[in-house]
Amino acid sequence: MNKLKALFLFALIFIFTANAPAYAGDWVKLNSSGTKVWVDTSHWETKQRWVTSGYWTTQRVWVPEQGHWEKYWVDTSHWETGQVWVQSGYWDTRQVWVDTSHYETRQVWVDTSHYETRRVWVDTSHWEYRKVWVDTSHWEYRKVWVESGYWKKITKKAWKPFNTSKNGWGFVDWKSGYWEIQEEWVWVDTSHFEIQKVWVKDGYWNMEKIWVKDGYWKTEKVWVKSGYWKTEKVWVQSGYWDTEPVWVDTSHYETRQVWVQDGYWAQRWVVDVPGHYETRQVWVDTSHWETYREWVKSGYWDEVHGTISVSKTPQYVFTNKHTLPDGSVCDMTLNISYALNKKVANIRAVHVVNRYQNKGVLYVEPYSAVKNVGGTSGSAVLKFQYEKPGDENSTLHVYFDLEGGGSFEIQMNIPINGIYADSKFNIPDPVFKKSIKDSEVITF
Secondary structure, eight states, rough: OOSSSEOOOOOOOOOOSOOOOOOEEEEEEOTTTTTTEEEEEEEEEEEEEEEOOOOEEEEEEOOOOOOEEEEEEEOOEETTTTTTEOOEEEEEEEEEEEOOOOEEEEEEEEEOOOOEEEEEEEEOOOEEEEEEEEEEOOOEEEEEEEOOOEEEEEEEEEEEEEEOOBBBOBBBBSSEEEEEEEEEEEEOOOEEEEEOOOEEETTEEOOOOEEOOOOEEEEEEEEEEEEEEEEEOOOEEOEEEEEEEEEHHHHHHHEEEEEEEEEEEEEEEEEEEEEEEEEEEEEEEEOEEEEEEEEEEOOOEEEEOOEEEEEEESSSOOTTBBBBBTBBOOOEEEEEEEEEESSSEEEEEEEEEEEEOOOOEEEEEEEEEEOOOOSSSSEEEEEOOSSOOOTTTTTTEEEETTTTEEOOOOOOOOOOOHHHHHETSOOOOOOOOOOOSSSEEEEO
């Protein structure tokens, strides 16, 4: 290889403050920062419950003969001398159950929440680098090359040695002599471009302009709008307020002064009563077990885990100042595929290129991105072009944005090679740099 080239590499000055990587491969480093995702295990469960129900009905029932002991109250109130009726008893403070329950008309929320199938737009818009033609065509005067010049006499001094004979080694002795004035004619070239004039039929010379087609290609960053529709089930919260009577149980105990009638309980025998039919209100019990479905909300937090595969081409990456044998501009292609326990909403990437001699840092985003994301498995193809070279510590960061929030990243060190020709120095052949691997699969 020709020894007229110099290799420029760069030093990394980008420092990360995130937690230490949870997984470190030979080439691909994972930094999940302990990202946790909610694993929803909510489900319907079939349960049974006892339903107390029934109704009152009027019917004739047989009341058999009966004879039994009953308690009765013996009132000890009595007449005293002076024919005064003495009501025997006393006041006492007691807890009394006061039943104030009643029906009230209230606004009740009727929940009609449900799942609906909807079409959702997934936005995959992104920036891309594209080559565009800048047209600099213009009008200019027609020019012709005019060859011209003239002879000019110049005076110069020339050294004349006295002795022009050669010595024993074959050299003339120039040590002694004199200066002589000599005259010489030289040609002074005044050739130049002149604006060409053309003869106009009306009888005069005129300068005319001609259209010069010109322009150049340049690479610029453009925003590409893209995306796709997908169908998914979403939970729609809905409902309405309705007016209905509601039984309000306001029964409670109250402390009151009550009159305690003095006396005592005694027993007496109740004579048998012949059996007979009576019309009564009878309760018909229809209580039973019924089966119902209940939505049980459950789940647990789990860290992101799965498998990520990364590969790049070519093995040696060069700047866009260099071309491939077919004439195309040098670039780099990164292929990514994943299978995780969480859906990925988007994949982003930036290459932090560290320039040589502390000249700073360049942040390079993909000029082309083809993504197949949205599920727990997917892929992406990212293409990069580089203006400047960078050293072995130039780090490519790939971010995985998760559905519902949160993200994690993987990192790879990929150097960028660049050479410049210079005919003034005799520089040895450069040693080109490459990443320690071109592909790797990590499982975490």
